[in-house]
Amino acid sequence: MTPIFIGSEIYRGSSYGAWHPLHIPRVSTVMDLSRALGWLPPSQYRTSPRAKPRALTLFHTPDYIAALQQAEATQRVDDDTRARHGLGSTANPVFPEMYRRPATGAGGVMLAAELVRDGGIVHVPGGGTHHAMASYANGFCYLNDPVLCLLSLRQLGLARIAYVDIDAHHCDGVEAALTGASDMLMISVHEERRWPFTGALDDDGGGRALNLPVPRGLNDTEMRTILQRLILPALERFDPDAIVLQCGSDAIEEDPLSRLSLSNNAHAEVAVALTALAPRLIVLGGGGYNPWSVARCWTRVWGALNGWAVQGHIPEGAAQVLEGLRWNRRAAGRNPPEAWRSTLIDPPHEGPVRTEITDRIDHLRRRLPRARQLRETAS
Incomplete structure (x- = not known):
């Protein structure tokens, strides 16, 4: 089936504020x-x-949704609401579209679930806000659209659903939501000792x-090793009906909020590899705070899902x-390199595969029988 792209004009000109990392255009540039x-x-x-607010209560609490709507309507948050729901903080500020924008991202992923009911591939770059909790804004995320996507797929009757996250930051909100979910498998590759400081190697979510926390400087060769030795084997054992990939671009070398060193080749390679492992694939956006690397990465992924490229x-x-x-x-933003402005495909960032990464992969591989057991439980 031909891949579908879900976007919206709400992202054009919508910003968290001039001093927030998400003041940059992202989805509109990809479009x-x-x-x-x-x-x-x-x-x-x-x-x-x-x-709609009622649809969001598939995961979020009604009180939280009401508080988020009220904060947008009044453009203010009182101290009690800030403490209870995390709204109006430095990370999750009050801004004009603070309900409508994340609700649009949530609507996009829930539509994606409907579109892949009978199979297919959907790209939703406005999705991927994986830190939000059921009643608390967290880490630039007001709504947890990956969780809403996963739960929507479950409502459609899918028996086994896999979530793969290659954002530089651990998907704490998704892991918290999936605790006790026997029909879900979560795989996260994220930078160690990086906010939110969760997702330790031995944290198995029940x-x-x-x-898989990874050290600074993760390169394309190491990511390929992770893909081939951990992600693909785990998914093959689980045999999912659907896969949701959170494809945050903040693991790219030029991103200011991580210290990983991937090129956008790695993201495209992961996305394409997952197309062969389930009849349904939904690819989300996520983190990404360099406007050129975000636009080039997610556009590159969209092209790769369609078999298109431009050398x-x-x-x-x-x-x-x-x-x-x-x-x-950033200084580079005031005088961006020519390649950022004239090419789509990054030069490969290949390199040695460090022992600390292979040791951690081996540690997790010893737990893969649990994934097989999960498959049997979910069936």
């Missing part, structure tokens, strides 16, 4: 860049609906999670999209 490349025909595009310099219209980006928070 513009994909269209400029001829990769987003109307037949493959769907506009994301906004999830036997249903494989957490060397991109066409002039696509280059103009990247030329129009501004990022004054």
Whole structure:
């Protein structure tokens, strides 16, 4: 089936505030860049609906949804609400679309679940907010759309659902939500000693999670090793009906909020590899705080899901999209390298595979029989 892209114009001009890492354009640039490349025909595009409050209570508490709506309406949060729900903090500030924007992301992933009911691939770059808790905003995330996606797939009657997360930050909100879920398997690859400081190697989420914290400087060769020796074997044993991939681009070398060193080749390689392991695949966005690397990564992933690529310099219209980006928070943003503005594919970041990574993979591989047991339980 032809892959579907879910987007929305709400992301254009919507910002968490001038000093927040998410002040940069992301999804709108992916849409513009994909269209400029001829990769987003109307037949493959769907506009994301906004999830209704009742739909959001599939995971979130009614009190929290009401508080989030009230904060958007009044553009203020009192001390009690801030303490109870995490709204109005530095990480999760008050801004004009603080309910409508995440509710649109949630609506997009819930629509994606419906679209893959009978099989298929859907890309939702506005999704991936994996830190939010049931009644608490957390880590730039107001709603946990990955959890809403997983629960929506379950409501459709799917027996085994796998969640793979390659964001630089551990998916603490997803792991908390999946505790006790016998029909779910979670795999997370994330930077060690990085906020939120969860997802330790021996944290198994009650036997249903494989957490692989990795050291600084993770390269493409190491990510390929993780894919081939851990992610793919675990998924093959679990035999999922559906896979949800959180494809945060903050693990790319130029991102300011991590110290990993992947190229966008790694993200495309993971996404394509997962297409062969389940009849249904939903690819989300996630972290990513360099506007050029986010746009190029998620557009590259969308192209890879369709079997499209552009080597060397991109066409002039696509280059103009990247030329129009501004990022004054970093020196590189004020004078971006030419490749950020004129190419889509990163140079490979290959390198040695460190023993500390292979040792951790081996440690988790010894637990893979639990994944087999999980498959039998879920069936």
